[in-house]
Amino acid sequence: MEPFGYRDERLHCEAVAASKLVAAYGTPLYVYSAGAIRGRLSELAGAFATLDPLLAYSVKSNGNLAVLRLVAAAGAGADIVSGGELYRARLAGIPGERIVFSGVGKTVSELAMALREGIYAFNVESAGELEALNELAIALGVRARMALRVNPDVLSPTPHHYTATGHSTTKFGIPFEEARALYRHAGGLPGIDVRGIDVHIGSQILDVAPFQRAVQRVVELVADLRADGHRLEFLDVGGGFGVSYTGEPGLVPRDFADALVPLVRPTGLRIVLEPGRYVSGPAGLLLARVLYVKRMAGKTYVITDAGMNDLLRPSHYASYHRILPEHHDPGRPEVVVDVVGPICESGDFLALDRRMPHPEPGELLAVDTAGAYGFSMASTYNARPRAAEVLVDGAQHHLVRRRETYADLVLPEVELA
Ligand SMILES: Cc1ncc(COP(=O)(O)O)c(C=O)c1O
Numbered sequence: 001m002e003p004f005g006y007r008d009e010r011l012h013c014e015a016v017a018a019s020k021l022v023a024a025y026g027t028p029l030y031v032y033s034a035g036a037i038r039g040r041l042s043e044l045a046g047a048f049a050t051l052d053p054l055l056a057y058s059v060k061s062n063g064n065l066a067v068l069r070l071v072a073a074a075g076a077g078a079d080i081v082s083g084g085e086l087y088r089a090r091l092a093g094i095p096g097e098r099i100v101f102s103g104v105g106k107t108v109s110e111l112a113m114a115l116r117e118g119i120y121a122f123n124v125e126s127a128g129e130l131e132a133l134n135e136l137a138i139a140l141g142v143r144a145r146m147a148l149r150v151n152p153d154v155l156s157p158t159p160h161h162y163t164a165t166g167h168s169t170t171k172f173g174i175p176f177e178e179a180r181a182l183y184r185h186a187g188g189l190p191g192i193d194v195r196g197i198d199v200h201i202g203s204q205i206l207d208v209a210p211f212q213r214a215v216q217r218v219v220e221l222v223a224d225l226r227a228d229g230h231r232l233e234f235l236d237v238g239g240g241f242g243v244s245y246t247g248e249p250g251l252v253p254r255d256f257a258d259a260l261v262p263l264v265r266p267t268g269l270r271i272v273l274e275p276g277r278y279v280s281g282p283a284g285l286l287l288a289r290v291l292y293v294k295r296m297a298g299k300t301y302v303i304t305d306a307g308m309n310d311l312l313r314p315s316h317y318a319s320y321h322r323i324l325p326e327h328h329d330p331g332r333p334e335v336v337v338d339v340v341g342p343i344c345e346s347g348d349f350l351a352l353d354r355r356m357p358h359p360e361p362g363e364l365l366a367v368d369t370a371g372a373y374g375f376s377m378a379s380t381y382n383a384r385p386r387a388a389e390v391l392v393d394g395a396q397h398h399l400v401r402r403r404e405t406y407a408d409l410v411l412p413e414v415e416l417a
Pocket of ligand 1 (some may be wrong): 056058061079102104200202204238239240241274275276277278372
């Protein structure tokens with residue numbers, strides 16, 4: 001089921017008209033489809049069913065509690081990268097034993113918090129982190145279940161180099177050649193319980209080949225680690241599964257599974273997947289209103305009430321998002337425009353040189369595939385309160401984060417007497 005589409009020429013999310021949502025909640029407005037989130041989780045889980053998958057949804061992509069509650073209800077877990085994400089995941093009812101903790105810079109207090117929650121695994125990214133984890137676990141009288149995140153030195157074809165993380169010249173993971181020795185060391189630490197191996201090569205990858213290359217390398221290492229006496233239980237292949245932004249085919253779970261299952265199954269290991277964008281990206285869009293249309297130096301600017309503070313991806317990663325009119329009118333002439341926001345930066349845009357039906361002031365536009373790294377990367381830059389978020393489930397709609405107010409903007413500030 002497609003979560004968004006036109007009925008009688010008007011854009012709908014599931015059974016609810018976008019215009020109705022805007023009338024109730026205003027713009028800019030993030031709209032998420034519960035059905036799409038459930039469906040995408042179950043497709044992935046189904047494709048990997050033979051490998052007893054732990055689907056650890058990547059909270060960073062969209063950490064709204066309502067989204068996380070859907071994840072929890074689907075029996076999935078969470079991939080977290082901070083104490084704040086752990087807090088969110090637990091609050092939404094995701095049990096500790098379904099949580100994996102990734103990230104290069106976990107603080108001592110974050111490690112302690114996760115140890116107390118009894119999480120499934122720490123994906124350790126440095127020798128220093130391993131020592132800190134061991135000491136804390138001893139102090140707390142527990143053993144930390146862990147994997148090393150190995151850097152497979154695989155170049156992944158991500159649309160922007162900021163989101164490629166599997167090559168040797170990034171800050172991520174343990175150099176492949178050093179992993180075996182560090183595992184040996186970890187195996188001798190009393191606070192450490194070596195359980196798995198982890199890899200994550202980047203984000204928005206549409207080709208299965210780099211995943212295969214990375215997993216192949218890791219599987220070779222698994223044999224060495226077993227020879228060294230480690231009793232491994234899981235193989236975490238990370239996230240990064242690509243979705244369709246431009247109309248190109250997204251990654252199909254069945255194809256992805258066909259490529260990876262034959263590599264993993266002989267190891268007998270359980271698979272952990274950390275999908276973020278795959279689950280939340282196509283399940284969300286951002287509704288904005290056109291404020292003004294102006295022409296300057298031969299260009300047409302469509303100025304909307306959503307800007308880079310609401311959706312950073314076009315500006316930060318030069319990302320492409322389809323822009324859909326709320327009212328689909330096939331007779332409307334097309335123009336080439338820049339769709340820009342109100343922020344005082346030339347980098348504040350949602351789309352550049354985009355051919356689209358001529359937008360009129362006052363009309364609604366939808367930025368497609370904005371459910372991942374949309375609200376979660378939003379800021380209050382230019383003192384703009386952050387947008388509201390709505391979850392649609394069939395014909396029901398629920399406000400799941402109210403629009404921020406001006407008072408919210410200054411709430412944490414401490415005024416000097
Ligand atoms: C360790 C790790 N796992 C999973 C993800 C999720 O990636 P995606 O949203 O592309 O699936 C990321 C994203 O950066 C990550 O760093």
